[in-house]
Amino acid sequence: LPLHFDLFLRVFSSSKKIKLIMGFCKFSKFSFMFLVTVLFLVVSGQDNARILNDQTSLLSFTLGIVSDPLHALKSWNNSSGVHVCNWSGIGCNINRDRVIELDLHGHSLRGTISPAISNLSYLTILDLSGNFFEGHIPAELGSLSRLKQLSLSSNLLQETIPSELGFLQELEYFNLGSNRLTGDIPAPLFCNGSSSLKYIDLSNNSLSGHIPLNNQCELRQLRFLLLWSNQLVGQVPQALSNSSNLQWLDLELNSLSGELPSEIVYRMPKLQYLYLSYNNFISHNGNTDLKPFFASLVNSSNLQELELAGNNLGGELPSIIGDLSTKLVQIHLDENLIYGSIPPDISNLVNVTLLNLSSNLLNGSIPPELCRMGKLERLYLSNNSLSGEIPSAFGHVPHLGLLDLSENKLYGSIPDSFSNLSQLRRLLLHENQLSGTIPPSLGKCINLEILDLSHNTISGMIPSEVAGLRSLKLYLNLSSNHLQGTIPLELSKMDMVLAIDLSSNNLSDTIPSQLGSCIALEYLNLSGNVLEGPLPVSLGQLPYLKELDISFNQLTGEIPPSLQASALKQLNFSFNKFSGNVSNNGIFSSLTIDSFLGNHGLCGSIKGMPSCRKKKTHHFLILPILL
Numbered sequence: 327l328p329l330h331f332d333l334f335l336r337v338f339s340s341s342k343k344i345k346l347i348m349g350f351c352k353f354s355k356f357s358f359m360f361l362v363t364v365l366f367l368v369v370s371g372q373d374n375a376r377i378l379n380d381q382t383s384l385l386s387f388t389l390g391i392v393s394d395p396l397h398a399l400k401s402w403n404n405s406s407g408v409h410v411c412n413w414s415g416i417g418c419n420i421n422r423d424r425v426i427e428l429d430l431h432g433h434s435l436r437g438t439i440s441p442a443i444s445n446l447s448y449l450t451i452l453d454l455s456g457n458f459f460e461g462h463i464p465a466e467l468g469s470l471s472r473l474k475q476l477s478l479s480s481n482l483l484q485e486t487i488p489s490e491l492g493f494l495q496e497l498e499y500f501n502l503g504s505n506r507l508t509g510d511i512p513a514p515l516f517c518n519g520s521s522s523l524k525y526i527d528l529s530n531n532s533l534s535g536h537i538p539l540n541n542q543c544e545l546r547q548l549r550f551l552l553l554w555s556n557q558l559v560g561q562v563p564q565a566l567s568n569s570s571n572l573q574w575l576d577l578e579l580n581s582l583s584g585e586l587p588s589e590i591v592y593r594m595p596k597l598q599y600l601y602l603s604y605n606n607f608i609s610h611n612g613n614t615d616l617k618p619f620f621a622s623l624v625n626s627s628n629l630q631e632l633e634l635a636g637n638n639l640g641g642e643l644p645s646i647i648g649d650l651s652t653k654l655v656q657i658h659l660d661e662n663l664i665y666g667s668i669p670p671d672i673s674n675l676v677n678v679t680l681l682n683l684s685s686n687l688l689n690g691s692i693p694p695e696l697c698r699m700g701k702l703e704r705l706y707l708s709n710n711s712l713s714g715e716i717p718s719a720f721g722h723v724p725h726l727g728l729l730d731l732s733e734n735k736l737y738g739s740i741p742d743s744f745s746n747l748s749q750l751r752r753l754l755l756h757e758n759q760l761s762g763t764i765p766p767s768l769g770k771c772i773n774l775e776i777l778d779l780s781h782n783t784i785s786g787m788i789p790s791e792v793a794g795l796r797s798l799k800l801y802l803n804l805s806s807n808h809l810q811g812t813i814p815l816e817l818s819k820m821d822m823v824l825a826i827d828l829s830s831n832n833l834s835d836t837i838p839s840q841l842g843s844c845i846a847l848e849y850l851n852l853s854g855n856v857l858e859g860p861l862p863v864s865l866g867q868l869p870y871l872k873e874l875d876i877s878f879n880q881l882t883g884e885i886p887p888s889l890q891a892s893a894l895k896q897l898n899f900s901f902n903k904f905s906g907n908v909s910n911n912g913i914f915s916s917l918t919i920d921s922f923l924g925n926h927g928l929c930g931s932i933k934g935m936p937s938c939r940k941k942k943t944h945h946f947l948i949l950p951i952l953l
Contacts, residue, residue: 374423376423376424377410377411377418377422377423377424377425379445380410380424380425380445380446380448381404381410382445383425383442383443383445383446384402384410384413384416384425384428384442384446385402385403385404386440386442386445387439387440387442387443388402389440389442390437390438390439390440391435391436391437392436392437393434393435393436393437393458394433394435394436395434396433396434398414398415398430398433398435399413399414399430399435400414401413401414402414409422410425411425414430415428415429415430415433416428417429417451419448424448425446425448425449426448426449426450426451426472427449427450427451428443428446428449428451428452428453428454429451429452429453430453430454430457431453431454431455431456431457431477432455432456432457433456433457434456434457434458435454435457435458435459436457436458436459436460437458437459437460438459438460438461439454439459439461439463439464439478439483440464441464441466441467443464443466443467443470444464444466444467444468444469444470446470447469447470447471447472448472449470449472449473450472450473450474450475450496451473451474451475452467452470452473452475452476452477452478453475453477454477454478454481455477455478455479455480455481455501456479456480456481457480457481458481458482459478459481459482459483460481460482460483460484461483461484461485462483462484462485462486462488463478463483463485463487463488463491463502463507464488465488465489465490465491466490467488467490467491467494468488468490468491468492468493468494469490469493470494471493471494471495471496472496473494473496473497474496474497474498474499475497475498475499476491476494476497476499476500476501477499477501478501478502478505479501479502479503479504479505479527480503480504480505481504481505482505482506483502483505483506483507484505484506484507484508485507485508485509486507486508486509486510486512487502487507487509487511487512487515487528487533488512489512489513489514489515491512491514491515492512492513492514492515492517493514496522497522497523498522498523498524498525498547499524499525500515500523500525500526500527501525501526501527502527502528502531503527503528503529503530503531503552504529504530504531505530505531506531506532507528507531507532507533508531508532508533508534509533509534509535510533510534510535510536510538511528511533511535511537511538511558512538513538513540515538516537516538516539516543516545517538517539517540517542517543521544521545521546521547522547523545523547523548524547524548524549524550525548525549525550526548526550526551526552526553527550527552528552528553528556529552529553529554529555529556529576530554530555530556531555531556532556532557533553533556533557533558534556534557534558534559535558535559535560536558536559536560536563537553537558537560537562537563537566539563539565539566540563540565541564541565542565543565543568544568545568545569546568546569546570546571547571548569548571548572549571549572549573549574550572550573550574551566551569551572551574551575551576551577552574552576553576553577553580554576554577554578554579554580554601555578555579555580556579556580557580557581558577558580558581558582559580559581559582559583560582560583560584561582561583561584561587562577562582562584562587562590564589564590566587566590567589567590567592567593567594569594570593570594570595570596571596572594572596572597573596573597573598573599573628574597574598574599575591575594575597575599575600575601576599576601577601577602577605578601578602578603578604578605578633579603579604579605580604580605581605581606582602582605582606582607583605583606583607583608584607584608585607585608585609585610586602586607586608586609586610586618586619586634586639587602588610588618588619588621588622589622591619591622591623591626592622592623592625594626595625595626595627595628596626596628597623597626597628597629598626598628598629598630598631599629599630599631600623600626600629600631600632600633601631601633602633602634602637603633603634603635603636603637603658604635604636604637605636605637606637606638607634607637607639608637608638608639608640609639609640609641610641613638613639613640613641613663614640614641615641616639616640616641616642616643616644616664617641617644617646620644620646620647620650621644621646623650623651624646624649624650626650626651627651627653628651628653629650629651629653629654630651630653630654630655630656631654631655631656631657632650632654632656632657632658633656633657633658634658634659634662635658635659635660635661635662635682636660636661636662637661637662638661638662638663639659639662639663639664640662640663640664640665641664641665642664642665642666642667643659643664643666643668643669643672643683643688644669645669645671646671647669647671647672647675648669648671648672648673648674648675649671649674650675652674652675652676652677653677654675654677654678655677655678655679655680656678656679656680657675657678657680657681657682658680658682659682659683659686660682660683660684660685660686660706661684661685661686662685662686663686663687664683664686664687664688665686665687665688665689666688666689666690667688667689667690667691667693668683668688668690668692668693668696668707668712669693670693670695670696672693672695672696673693673695673696673698673699675699676698676699676700676701677701678699678701678702679701679702679703679704679725680702680703680704680705681696681699681702681704681705681706682704682706683706683707683710684706684707684708684709684710684730685708685709685710686709686710687710687711688707688710688711688712689710689711689712689713690712690713690714691712691713691714691715692707692712692714692716692717692731692736693717694717694719696717696720697717697719697720697722697723699723700723700724700725701725702723702725702726703725703726703727703728703749704726704727704728705726705728705729705730706728706730707730707731707734708730708731708732708733708734708754709732709733709734710733710734711734711735712731712734712735712736713734713735713736713737714736714737714738715736715737715738715739716731716736716738716740716741716755716760717741718741718742718743719743720741720743720744720747721741721742721743721744721745721746721747722743722746723747724749725749726747726749726750727749727750727751727752727773728750728751728752728754729747729750729752729753729754730752730754731754731755731758732754732755732756732757732758732778733756733757733758734757734758735758735759736755736758736759736760737758737759737760737761738760738761738762739760739761739762739763739765740755740760740762740764740765740768740779740784741765742765742767744765744767744768744771745765745767745768745769745770745771746770747771748770748771748772748773749773750771750773750774751773751774751775751776752774752775752776753768753771753774753776753777753778754776754778755778755779755782756778756779756780756781756782756803757780757781757782758781758782759782759783760779760782760783760784761782761783761784761785762784762785762786763784763785763786763787763789764779764784764786764788764789764792764804764809765789766789766790766791766792767791768789768791768792768795769789769791769792769794769795770791771795771797772795772797773797774795774797774798775797775798775799775800776798776800776801777792777795777798777801777802777803777804778801778803779803779804779807780803780804780805780806780807780827781805781806781807782806782807783807783808784804784807784808784809785807785808785809785810786809786810786811787809787810787811787812787814788804788809788811788813788814788828789814790814790815790816793814793815793816793817793819793820794814794816794817794819795819795820796819796820796821796822797822798820798822798823799822799823799824800823800824800825801823801824801825801826801827801849802820802823802825802826802827803825803826803827804827804828804831805827805828805829805830805831805851806829806830806831807830807831808831808832809828809831809832809833810831810832810833810834811833811834811835812833812834812835812836812838813828813833813835813837813838813841813852813857815838815840817838817840817841817844818838818840818841818842818843818844819843820844821843821844821845821846822846823844823846823847824846824847824848824849825847825848825849825850826844826847826849826850826851827849827850827851828851828852828855829851829852829853829854829855829875830853830854830855831854831855832855832856833852833855833856833857834855834856834857834858835857835858835859836857836858836859836860837852837857837859837861837862837865837876837881838862839862839863839864840864841862841864841865842862842864842865842867842868844868845868845869845870846870847868847870847871848870848871848872848873849871849872849873850865850871850873850874850875851873851874851875852875852876852879853875853876853877853878853879853898854877854878854879855878855879856879856880857876857879857880857881858879858880858881858882859881859882859883860881860882860883860884861876861881861883861885861886861889861904862886863886863888865886865888865889866886866887866888866889866890866891866892867888867892868892869893870893871892871893871894872893872894872895872896873894873895873896873897874889874894874896874897874898875896875897875898876898876899876902877898877899877900877901877902878900878901878902879901879902880902880903881902881903881904882902882903882904882905883904883905883906884904884905884906884907885899885904885906885908885928889913889914890909890911890912890913890914891912891913892912892913893913894913895913895916897913897914897917897921898921899921899922899925900920900921900922900923900924900925901923901924901925902924902925903925903927904922904925904927904928905925905927905928906927906928906929907929907930907938908922908928908929908930908931908932908935909930909931910930910931910932910933914932917932918932918933918934919932919933919934919935922935
């Protein structure tokens with residue numbers, strides 16, 4: 327027997343009053359069972375009617391779907407014989423008479439969302455995220471009074487957010503992120519909606535206007551507020567301070583303005599993730615004082631990530647930053663107007679793995695105390711006015727994988743201690759005033775993928791140990807230095823490197839043909855040296871080479887025909903001593919005379935290039951030969 331009929335029967339037959347009635351009315355056992363059966367059929371009929379209504383609503387929903395590539399709705403039909411509660415993505419209550427869950431996330435469905443869903447009056451979960459639904463969000467969804475979870479994220483939904491969604495009084499999870507929604511955020515979502523809301527995500531849309539939160543709004547249960555990547559303006563509303571349980575606040579990539587919300591974040595002791603980057607915030611006292619904001623964060627003892635990049639924030643970096651949560655893992659303060667020196671107290675944040683202070687106005691030397699941050703993996707200090715020598719103690723930060731000190735005023739030599747950095751993948755020291763030689767010990771950085779030492783005053787030869795780093799996958803840039811000697815043959819071991827730039831040095835001798843072994847190479851620049859001899863044919867056989875610049879050298883001989891049949895898109899042979907015939911075949915057909923200037927021995931069919939003269943036949947030699 328079905329569960330509710332069996333329960334009904336046991337309760338009915340055990341009741342003393344029922345037994346008394348049966349005795350008084352002289353019911354037979356058969357009559358009693360007949361009555362119970364009739365009652366059961368009535369109840370069952372009502373149950374069937376309810377589930378049939380829900381089934382009809384679901385079938386109406388499918389009429390808006392035009393593509394189901396993963397066959398997620400294969401079981402959704404009357405002829406299959408499958409009970410609606412067993413359809414894929416459907417969940418029912420314990421009596422199996424009402425649909426309470428519709429979850430079709432990530433099935434690549436295409437179409438529109440049918441208002442028929444609003445007839446599923448017992449629905450508590452509606453998840454259509456990760457599909458390709460288009461059109462508008464039906465306002466009728468606001469009638470789903472029992473809904474606790476609504477997720478329509480990662481679709482192609484357009485137009486405005488219906489204010490009727492503010493009627494969902496039981497809603498706890500609300501996610502419309504990553505769509506194409508426009509217009510203002512409806513005030514009822516925040517102020518007339520559910521006070522039990524814990525999660526709000528409207529990120530990655532094109533929403534405009536202010537954040538509609540006033541002092542009468544109490545979202546005291548709110549844990550997550552994600553509004554990033556929209557077009558929101560105005561200040562962060564003071565009423566947000568009522569959400570003292572907030573753990574994740576992401577407002578980055580908008581046009582919000584005003585002072586940094588110190589008073590608001592001060593009342594959020596449970597804050598773990600704070601993202602305010604790429605807005606128009608300013609610091610206190612006319613964009614000169616960062617201390618009040620960092621002081622307000624000291625109370626957030628669980629803070630793990632702090633992002634304030636791209637706001638043009640002014641002021642010195644206060645020493646109180648060292649009093650922030652020791653759980654901090656990432657700090658992004660790049661692309662601001664922060665000036666002064668880097669406070670040594672920042673080294674108190676011993677669990678930080680990423681510190682980004684790049685693109686500011688910082689000066690002074692790099693504090694050696696930074697090297698005490700033993701878990702540091704990525705350090706960005708580029709594009710400042712830092713001076714002094716590079717602390718050799720960096721070589722003792724065991725997990726350092728990226729070190730970017732480029733575009734500063736650093737001088738001195740590259741520390742030998744970098745050879746200890748077995749995890750180092752990217753070393754960017756370009757555009758400084760570094761001198762001395764390239765330490766051969768850098769060849770011990772066996773995981774190095776990018777090495778950029780360009781635009782310094784480094785001298786000496788390219789160490790074979792460095793040239794033989796097979797781990798280099800992205801690029802090697804040693805350009806604009808004072809390097810001498812030959813191009814090391816060991817460069818041929820870099821069979822994964824995409825770009826090599828050795829331009830603007832004093833490298834001499836020939837270009838080694840072994841460079842043809844760098845089979846992944848896409849960019850090669852050897853210009854501005856004193857290289858001589860012929861251009862190796864093997865360079866034209868590199869399958870992925872797109873750009874080749876060998877200008878301003880002393881190369882001789884003919885240009886190899888193999889270059890005409892290559893995948894090259896940009897070529898520069900200018901100001902060498904090449905000679906011979908140049909045709910406009912292959913990729914040469916897209917080149918202009920600018921690629922060949924300063925080579926007086928060249929001739930051919932390139933526009934602006936002198937034509938090659940045909941050799942004359944001397945007929946007067948024929949007669950003596952015949953005689």
